[in-house]
Structure formats: structure tokens, C-alpha cells
Amino acid sequence: MHVNGWSADAAPEPLGIQIAAEADLPTRFGRFRAVAFNDVHDEREHAAFVRGDVRGAEGVLVRLHSECLTGDAIGSLRCDCRDQLEAALRLLGQSERGVLLYLRQEGRGIGLTNKIRAYALQDRGLDTVDANLALGFHDDEREYGAAARMLAALGVRSIRLLTNNPAKIEDLARHGVRIVERVPLVIPPNEYNRFYLETKARRSHHMLEWDDETALEQDDVPLIGEDSH
Structure with a gap:
């Protein structure tokens, strides 16, 4: 199986993961099933939010969302994380079946303290890539083996992946996930994250094109004023 040049022919790896708990979860985006995972390969707690019956299903709409405390919870305008999270949940809530994996x-895998250190370097003029490199990390330290194991544990056979990130596609395929389609998830930039998004496109090769057909509107208008610091 190939999607836009990425091979998904690798054999799925052994699970090494178990569902630790699950419960119904009504949300403002629709009704989901919250599923918590224990993964022997990864000491972190991950979660899936499942819409409909996905066991044995093909072409399931899936979003892999990496935790972003500053964006998801606080509404930071330095990134597009919260907007992508909410846009994905809206799309999943309108679908018969789908999965959001919250990783x-x-x-980008360097942790909260180092992320804020990277922000401080960005305040001095570095872009997101150079800030991570200056701290001794790669541009992106994330990996998606846990996501592949979670999808296998949920019984998902193939996915339509909501992403703009080619590295995410490549890593999932390497772990044996069958990706039948890439679905763009593009959010228009604001004045605070435009350079961040341009850096993702220019240096990390994210597939970002802001036009009327692919861009998803933000739900809320930022309250921060132009003079705020």
C-alpha cells in the first residue's frame, strides 16, 4: 500500500499494549468513548477518543494529536495545536466512526520545561527548529510506535489520516499502519504563529497551504490585543 509515495507495507509489530480503562464521554463535539492505555514500550499514559465502532473497520478517520499544554489548555497563540485539536474533534464528531489519539x-517530545526554554530562545530570534537544536534535541523528537499499537489494540485495519506532517505518515507506515488517504488539517495563521507555521512548512516540510478550500476556520477570536505582551 502506498499513499503519496509512503509505503505502508511493513508488518504490524507485536502489541505490547493493553486497554487500562474505558468509559463513555459526551463532549461538545459529540459522543466518544474514552480509552486509556498501558504500553510496555512507553511509560507515558496515552488516550484514544473513539467515535462509533472501529473494530475491524477500514479507512477510519484518525487524528494523532501530541499533547500541548500551552495550546490545548491555555489557548496559546504561538502554535496551532488547540485549533487543530478542536477542528479534528469537530470532523470526528460529524463522522460515523473515527479516532483521536492523544499522545x-x-x-514535539522534548517536554514542557524544554519547550518553554525553546520559547525563550525563539523570543531572542531563533526559529522553532534552531531553538530545539540549540537545546541539544532534534527538530522533532516524537515517534509514533505507541499510536500504531493503540490502533492495533482498537482493531482498526486501515486509516484516513488527518495530518499535514509527512514524517508522521512515514513513521506510522514504518510501524505497519495502513494509510489509505491523507486528509489535510490546515488552520489559517494568526499574527503570533505565522512564522512558526512558515517554519514548519519551510524547514520541517509540513504540507501547509492556506487557501479557501483547505483552511479550516478558527472557532473563536483571540482576545489578546495587538499591544499586549
């Missing part, structure tokens, strides 16, 4: 990989 505990804060700051």
Missing part, C-alpha cells in the same frame, strides 16, 4: 509528547 503525551509535549513540545
